[in-house]
Amino acid sequence: MQSTSPNFTQNAKDALQDDPLQAALAKLTDGFPIQRLEAAARLPEFEDLRDEARDIKTHVLENLDLYLEAYEKKVVESGGHVHWCQTAEDARETILKICQNANAKTVTKSKSMISEEIAVNDFLEENGIEPVETDLGEYIIQLRDEPPSHIIAPAIHLSKEQVADTFRDAHTDLEKDRPLDEPRALLEEARAKLRTKFLSADVGLTGANMLIAETGTNVLVTNEGNADLTNNLPRVHIVIASIEKIVPTLEDATTILRVLARSATGQDISVYTTFCTGPRQLNDLDGPEEYHVVLLDNGRTDMIGSEFHEMLRCIRCGACLNHCPVYKSVGGHAYGWVYSGPMGAVLIPNLIGMEEAQHLPHASTLCGKCESVCPMRIPLPKMLRRWRERQFKAELGSTRARWALKSWVWLVKRPRIYRLAMNMSVAILGQIGFRGRFKSLPFAKGWTSKRDLAAPTGDTFLSQYHNGARGDQSGELIRRGGRK
Amino acid sequence: MSGRDAILGKIKSNLDRPNDLESKQAIQNRLQAHQKNLIPQRGELNQDQRIALFCQEASRVNASIVELMHFDEIPAAVSEYLRTHQLPAKVKIAPHKDIASLDWDVNTSLMIEEGRGAGDDGVSVSMAFGGVAETGTLVMTSGPETPTSLNFLPLDHIVVVRAHEIAGNYEAIWERIRDVQTKRGCEGTVPRTVNWITGPSRTADIEQTLLLGAHGPQRLHILVISEATT
Structure with a gap:
């Protein structure tokens, strides 16, 4: 997929003016985060489970090559095939070849971020094979030719009226003035349309929430059941997964599943958690006759052992998006590529390059909420800072910003001058602020064009401290001396 | 290379x-x-508590549950379900020895078909491998008697589960699956498909409005059988 990440600033401005998008994002705030809290409250062991989940993935990453070998062996033993693909192009070609060997005309797909990453839909279409997204949200955005705007709720940016218009444009065989005002009507229509696709597809392409080394199994988590109709009905099941999806055992997968849905939607567990291993077995009445796993690298091996190594623990729950003040203001499309939110801002520069995605690590207030809700305890703010440092070293970013940073560094390394400068500016700004506020300030237009900036009203922390000010136990400031 | x-x-x-x-x-x-990792306290219960928690959690996610003493009460319970929801008297059942061998003609005029799922199935009856109390989850395994398609294609899914096969936690089920596979001479393997099913299919993809029956069943009805046969 071609990224629009270089246009992040403009994308974000547009998003802020987009009323339906803002209405949709406002709903997000009341939904997932509250449900997550309630689910966590129902499970006293939630925090301990997060620790265990983190440790499992940390252990896997330290031995990833060995686990991949063990996993491959089990897939082969169960009658499946493993295809190792270094690049998106390798993966697209591999999938196409499997489809062509199966004489496939239609491929049903259940939601997979990796498949977005390698843009396999366009490629299959170019080669005369029809890919059909079956997750309701993915189906809607496929009809609209848009990327997902959220990992687990890809069409979250759309209103039901927009969905209705999309269906009217796409389903031209149906009556023009049929009622489509209610979400239920939209769902019924999509269900009927997709049911025929499920039954006629030659190949089912799914992602994988995890790959289990012990048994050569892939895990699929959905609420709709679309991944199940996708993997069970067609003659060929292809799994596309990136190499870091490995976990050791069924028990380890189980531990991670206990934190996945709770972090994502606030469900205790998703409706359907499915474990697929190889093709159908002797005397089975259904299931695919062929089972293929396309293992994708696409930049991940470069992250191993790097300062972004820990990002590979990510299980794509979306909690960091749901809690991010920046994501909640601009939505997923502003980030300009497949992923978004804090995890996207860390991952995207790794996958498409730091220069192309240079704005994204700055699309964060570093408030730390993402790390506090991440089930795998990924230090996202730390890694966003790493990208900012790398950019500074690579001399990316505006000259003015670089000059300001350099001056700041010069100043903070000289505490006496720093204090003097601070005392002076606090005193001056305190005097010239009108009713304790600034309506505009040079060098701070980015702030003051939208809102007032509070003027400093007292001394700096250090001078108050030196003058004997201390906090009491409640944190209330007790002033001894110094001016009020 | x-x-x-x-x-x-x-x-x-x-x-x-x-x-x-x-x-x-x-x-x-x-x-x-x-090895097992940390198992939450709510997954460690005695049998009565397990069944109570299973029923409570399954209802929380919109499944309906009926407890029966014996397997031979199943046909009547299925007819009752069809009547309640005003459904056609036609059911696709799993070719499972404990379900297919029941006397489906008694008291009912049901049309019974046996086999895997089809695109136009209305109601199916299938046999669970077990249940998990901690989240009210059914565990289904694929096999000659238990086709996976029956779990997903019909609009109404009726599942039979034995009370004593409702475990406290998922780990206990994995242990049982490993035992069963070993007894079948397939040590170290798992069935092609293992489904954990927790409530009927749903989506919230349109304006975050929760709707049941997205692609899978719109209703999930669970028959818990107390009789301890194998």
């Missing part, structure tokens, strides 16, 4: 692990031991 060698080689060189042979052995041991 093949993609495989390139990927594995790059991981190895970036990891800089001291002793490969030792790590390899440690990992084989870990895979074979498949």
